[in-house]
Amino acid sequence: MMKALRQEAAKLLQEKRAALIIGFAEREGHPALFISKPEDCERLFYDVSCRQNLAAYLSKPEVSARRPVAIVASLAALRSLVVLTAESQAAPGQVLALAVDKDAFLGTFDVAGAAELLRSKYPDLGPEKALLERVGELSKKSVVERAAFWAEEFAKCTRCYACRAACPGCYCARCIVEKNAPQWVSTAALGHGNYSWNIMRAFHQSGRCTLCGACEAACPQGLPLMVLNAALDREALEEFGARPGYDPEGKPVIGSWSAEDDHSYMR
Amino acid sequence: MKTEKADVPTPTTFEPRITAFVCNWCTYAGADLAGTSRLQYAPNLRIIKLPCTGRIDPLFVLKAFENGADAVLVSGCHPGDCHYTSGNYHARRRWTLFRKLLALTGIGDDRLFFSWVSAAEGQKFADLVNDVTAKVRKAGPFQAAHPGRKA
Amino acid sequence: MKTIEIGRFSDLAQALSTAGYRVAAPVDDGGVVRFKEWTKGREIALGAVPVDSVKDFLFPRSEVVARFALEEAGAFTPVPVERFAPKTVALGVRPCDAAALAALDAVFNWDYRDGSYNARRAATTVVSLACAKADAHCFCISVGGAPDGTAGADAILRPADGGSKLVFEALSDKGRLLEAMVSDGQAVPDAPAALKKRFDPAAVGRWLAANFESPFWKEAALACLGCGACAYACPVCHCFDLQDESDRKECRRLRNWDSCGFGLFTLHASGHNPRPDQSARWRQRVMHKFSIYPQKFKTLACTGCGRCARLCQAGMAIAETCERIEALGR
Incomplete structure (x- = not known):
């Protein structure tokens, strides 16, 4: 080879x-x-x-x-x-x-x-079974337990942005966390800033992440970033049939829409 | 205008603080109609008006929780009614994914609400606010230990 | 001679904790060894070099340095900030991390004496742990350190009797205060880790001082992706950014870690960036450690802990860069 x-x-x-x-x-x-x-x-x-x-x-x-x-x-x-x-x-x-x-x-x-x-x-590439099991286990916990789990994990984040650097999808010349007028995401490596940063990093990859795992591998503190990525990948697939990385002319899931999209959660 | 007093929960009664992000054309007009129709509804909502639901960045929601909201409501024009044609369709996709991400990280659907309210639906708006407020009151204050809350 | 059984090591942490010290030690945290606050019952992980160093306890990643209460019409009142400097014993500090304290002391007492750093430094007792093993990334010996070096330490623990015991030796008054907590015993110290000198930092410094514009940098920095993992893990790196964060009631001035690896680090308000690409940033990192810092403070800004290389996703290894630089200078 x-x-x-x-x-x-x-x-x-x-x-x-x-x-x-x-x-x-x-x-x-x-x-x-x-x-x-x-x-x-x-x-x-x-x-x-x-x-x-x-x-x-x-x-x-x-x-x-x-x-x-x-x-x-x-x-x-x-x-x-x-x-x-x-x-x-x-x-x-x-x-x-x-x-x-x-x-x-x-x-x-x-x-x-x-x-x-x-x-x-390879028409069916997706998260590995073990990863989906981790998502499943976490989903079974109560919201308070889930908050506690992520509070402990995100507290480790030093905001070195190795995850961002590792990701081909993170190509913005100026990341949202670096915009300071207004400062949407606190740059302090403390509770709420770490939460906002990690949530937005994952969210900005939704429907675009190819699950390569480079972000998690790059994290010096070992944060389970792929749990978030995998959960969003499955959601985007189920809701919108999203399979990023198969069509070079495909439209991104977020940035396009269909009148048929489900909205049963809307009141 | 000073409304600070109503914000402070006393030990015996919990008055939820709910931040609402609404679009200018439908839900805000719906809220206006509720007001001009003299419909009474729970005073726990703080409305922030934006041009369109498409303008509501998920960061707004995080910011609200960061700064003390017990719940967030996002509301705009019904599908097909967007004054910018498709802003609400774009927003809908975003929320579908974002609410799952928040649920997985400890902000469940007893804290985050979405609705379509048109300019003609003053009654729906009043009912919605009452219902959301009742649900959040039941859920209690947003947990102080949540990582998304400012310390 | 003062000795501790390896298996009873957390007893020492417990004794220190009982005596009113905050104890910081390497702890296995779900597969990642972190240098963090020790809590009762936790095992101390003495095997691996932790991802964080004692630096985090003296110069935390984010710290509130000032507070202002905001009033009506733009007025504000400063609110005193309580300085956080509890009495601390840092246990099991690697000799490379203890050696880094000289570099931190120098910069935090240079043109401005940093109050919060110095308060925490004075309140901290550093008990280092000599290394019986080293990995491929360790290179303390090349930058003037040693696996059993005592620089910066108030006391040192040396592995003994084939790793089953630790010999405690006080090196300063602060260290001697802890002697009573360790019992008398006998043990034969083990040999420290064997390391080969990989480069001569003086030769590297000489080449650096004369080769700012070398084409070497463009090629050497190709792999760098521009994150802050190396700087944040480094026991010497100490750059920070001041940020004001406010809501309608209060403004907090925060001191957050920053890294020369980020493009934003030197970006001017005009849009001009004097370090326009990653090669200029990597050059800054190497030059600061081996040329600028030693010229200014007579000490290297690298102690050979190897964390930057161990953690770098792109395999940027500063020791390897130094080896190549030394070869270029020959």
Whole structure:
């Protein structure tokens, strides 16, 4: 698998289909690796412990200045690429994906090809069972218990925004938490500011999150962010049939509407 | 105008503070009609008028809870009646997801209410406020220990 | 000789707590080891380097530094803020984190003597724990520290008898006050963790002072995603942001941690940003630690705890950057 990935990456650089390859390095922690010379492709590595979603780099100015770019992309990162394209954040024809899934190299795809691959081979990607069980367990608790659970978790948040940096979907040049006229979200790493921040981070991903898990993996304090993401993913699917990351021309769930949407909770 | 006194709950009676975000064209006009029709309803609501439900950012709701609201009501034009064509449809999608997120993090549907009230529905508005107030009174004060509450 | 059985370590925390101290110690918190306030019955996790350091107890992530009562027509009255500086023993502090206190003391007593920092510092007794083990990210030895270093500590605990005991040694008057809580015993101290020197900070500093404009920075910072995980975990980083938050009754002035990794950190009101990209921000981080700070305070702003590298999602490792810089300077 590794051999095919390295060869393909080197070929992209040789044929000038990509000027920059972003992949994972072999050394401990598997940090992101930036390659522009074909011979360096030997250093590329991938296995399931590579937790970063490399699509997050596509909004970094230093990276977009070096297009065309190819990223090593897990299935979730492929979906992120499709979401970014649907939201006009990935220049068409300028981004390629070296698709990987667990221990298989799937080939090189442009965005349309990635969407086609996902639709035909992986049409049902969603939260893992264990994650949904955690959501289920939490839902069974009383509101007071749920509040207590999150009070304890959010209290750990230092507001380092590693979750935001990790997420390809968090590409705003200026995040809502950085807007201070008025200051909607308190920047103090204390109770209510931490609550607002974590709620808004999750909410702004609703119907867009591809469940890659990079935010939770990046959190130094180990906050269970994926519980929020998974709950919203299932809700958006059930209510609006949302499957983010399958259609590069699809409209975002929030930002579109249907007259048929359920509103039984409205009085 | 000073209405501060009514805000302060005494140990024996709990008077809920409910923040309402309403649209200018339908629910606010509905509330106005309730007033001009001399309909009496619970005085626990503080109305904040916005152009459209589409303008109501979920952050407004968090801010209200942060600053002492026991409950929040969001109300606007019935589907099809939005004066900006589709603001309420956009808002509806947002609320459908947002209320689930809040429920999961400890703000349940006894604290967060949504309704459609048209400019002609003064009676519906009065009934709604009475009903919401009764429900929140039953639910009691918003828990001081909730992480979303300002310490 | 004063010794403690490893299994009875929380007895010491209990004794300190009974004696009226607030106890801070590494605690396993659902799989993440945090340096936090110890509460009765909790086990102290001595194995791993905690994600937070003793810094959090001296310079908290958010602190109210002033309050104003708001009145009608824009008038306000300052309200005194009670200084929070309880008598504290920080137990099981890593030698790298204790060494960081010299750098914090320097900056918080430089042109302005920071009242709340100094009050908490004076009220805190630092009991460090020598490291018998180190991981791949540890590099204290490269920046003038040691796994059994005593800098910044009021007392040190050294693993002994193959890790089954700890030897307590007081290093200051504050530390000697705790001696009575530890019983006499005999034990043979274990060897401290073996670490190899990875780079020479003086050589790194020399290269940095002359290479502000080097193309090295562009390439070295490509992976950085611009979060604050490294700065917030760092036992030395001490940048903060003052924010006023008010409602209709009160205004609170807060001092919150800030990080040079954020784009907003240097953004001017005009819209101009003197550090326009992540490479300028990463350069600032490295230069501050190995060039600017030592020039100003005669001490490095890095103690080799390795937290930044351990926690960085993108694998930015400052020791590796220093190794590369040293090689560039040769």
